[in-house]
Amino acid sequence: MKYNKTYIFGITLVATLGGLLFGYDTAVISGAEKSIEAYLIRPLGLNSLIHGATVSSALIGCVAGGMLSGLFSNRFGRKKTLLISAILFFLSALGSGFPETLFFTKGEPSIGLLLAFNLYRIIGGVGVGLASAVSPMYISEISPAGIRGRLVSFNQFAIIFGMLVVYFVNWSIAYGQTIEWINDIGWRYMFASEAIPAALFGILLFMVPETPRYLVLSNRDEKARTVLTRINADRLRAESILFEIKQSIGRVTERSSIYSYGKVVIFIGILLSVFQQFVGINVALYYAPRIFESMGAAKDASMLQTIIMGFVNVIFTVVAILTVDKWGRKPLLITGSIGMAIGMFAISWLAYNEIIGISTLVFIIIYTASFMMSWGPICWVLISEIFPNKIRGQAVAIAVTAQWAANYLISSTYPAMMEYSGALTYGFYGLMALLSALFVWKMVPETKGKSLEEIERLWKK
Template sequence: MKQTQQNVAWQENGSRSYLISIVMVAVLGGLLFGYDTAVISGAEKGLQAFFKGAADFQYSDFMHGFTSSSALIGCIFGSAVSGFFASRFGRKRSLIFAGICFFLSAWGSMEPESYIMPQGRASLELLYVFNAYRVLGGFGVGMASAICPMYIGEVAPSNIRGMLVSWNQFAIIFGQLVVYFVNFIILGSHANPIYDAVGKIANWADCQWTVETGWRYMFGSECVPAALFTLLICFVPETPRYLVMIGQDKKAEGILARINGSNKAKEIIRDIKETITVRTEPLMTYGFLCIFVGVMLSVFQQAVGINAVLYYAPRIYEDMGMKDPMVQTVIMGIVNISFTLVAVFTVEKLGRKPLLIWGSIGMAIGALGVALTFGNPSLGTVTMLSIMVYSASFMFSWGPIAWVLIAELFPNTIRGAAVAIAVAFQWIFNFIVSSTFVPLFNMHLTEGDDFGHWFTYVMYGVICVLAALFVWKLVPETKGKTLEDMTKLWKK
């Protein structure tokens, strides 16, 4: 009798535990996204010292900047082709391929010699191979960054879709926090290299292990979550909307019934079939503004400068005179994850636009606070708090909410291609911000001044204000709307 009642309840309301289980597997892709992009923050100093020891070439600061950011090149290409992969091979198989890229990149970054080249001997050839592995991992990150939110958005009921897609951003920040801890534990009692006035390592006895081995363990640690994600994603279903697009209506209805209940599943299938008259439509079917809004959400999410802080956090705290910058980085990771939870639990109540606007204002205040106080020893605490305000404001707004909107903003028939374009722009601007931060930050008008510190954060603050105005004027509120409603919205 009890089993019969459970079956009736399942048929009427669906299984929330089933929905949560497949979403949790999908958000592992977000965790790997965060893990892969933040692992460089702990490894880059040891990696730099390792390649500075090469005998056949001189490892310049420019080369190190490129090497630290090379994964982002793969991210650009991975996100650009994600629409093709998602439409041609499906969301699930594309994520499996991304997981394989993650694993191979982690292993190859740890052992770029691949048991072929001389072990532990830095060379230009080894630098090329290392960057190739990092680009491969970036390719997986780029694909996952576009397809994971798309996957979650396409399986989630409309009344909790924003919250579930926000969990993907939580997973990204959690992945970054995990790797901050992992890097901290791996480093242990060992030190990062410190250079003297002539550019030689001044603390070789303390940092030898870090330079020769430590950075390898940091990159290799990603093999564990990458293998777990690749295995588990094999057991989740394809998204119902993709199944309808390829003519597998019955299979799609069965999945929707398990998530929403039988009656609701029939209604959703009807709505999907009304909007998916063909597999795809031309990209500009719904007008230029539809694509422009999606692209600019991605551009502003990166142009506000957050990844310059996330990627170079230990260096920033070291420049501020902090004794243990890795500890400060971990603290920032805890703050970030706490404020990401604010977005997760308020996005369906407050809506997308209010969170973005208030987050932009908070970021502007934090950025200007850093600009006015950085470099003043007596105001070091204010500088650190301003960075925390800046970062926390991003985490409850642009961090998760931009992904929510990108996942749900576009009509079904152009979603794959439109998301790919939007996310590609996100990674392009991520690369621009990450690669220009150090030169801007170290810019001087006169010898010894702090013009670069002031100018960089003032610029980010102004961009935050522009982002708030953009959201207020152009971004539609999607709270409570179905993905099929997007077709009607943009047709207007």
């Protein structure tokens, strides 16, 4: 099937900058969390629960951003919502690096400074929540059916690439510096560095169109026709797609309830989101250096092993991009779940027997590789495509809100869980991986090669 490859890949590249910033913002804390503990937590005599809540504070904003994404994307459009997220990323980057500017006070450790830091991280989290919902939604709504899985998977590649970039940024800032300098100043540069990609994202968004599905929803059929014609390089094909979109939206004009297509599709979207987090991936991402240090690696070695993980993440996300539209969504998800279970149960056994060495790194790589070739990108592909046109904004918002709530629960409880038992902690994540495989096998439909309107008809049946 013909389509304008240069145009559609250019649009996708801009939209995936939202994913890159998603990854950058959520992973920047991995290099700075020990400095935050040393600079703000310990001097104030606060405990590990406050430490976990501070490291995970951006996730509060992510939940709020996920909740707002449906309202914003329906009211302002997909493109303008991404622009709002770019502005929030920019403000958060500078504010998190220099939180004392909020109250115009010195940067001495205080409860006020801790609150200001958390507030700026929450602002960035709102940006992440918006972008995490709307970037894949945007890509899905502009993509031809035959390559939609691949294009939406590029967003996950951008998330992982953003994490890899920030691992390098954090490592380069910390390399050769004393612990005292990193704890006093270095962590500020880590957070502030995000302002550069945030500004680039905001500028490039002015060069891309609104999605044709949203244009039809807002009664701008002629603009939708123009965008579809340019994407498909075929006016007749564009007219056919436009007709399908209008039929889809017209069928439910008077039944705009979130449950217009039943509760099962909403339930599947929520469980996809929850399982993606309950398998524990963001613990591995947020706390990676600390995990390696706790297993015997020195500071510089733990940072280097984190970078190795970043490369593994990129490589296996590429595997998903190359296979998602050939093998299908379900086979990749089930295979990934089994691989994650093997990795986590092995790490649990090693932790129980207090075995520290290269074997730990090997099984963490097996675990993360399995996630990145499956649940990392494919969950976002499914969330962006399984919901019908009329309710997509609301339904994606519900799924993404559930995802960030689950993320916050898992990430914020990790330090306390590890204090109790590392073996049980990793064993829990392995059990969730097994349950996720069972869920996909029993409940998730295969959507490979279907248009968004064809997928919608699955739920009508």
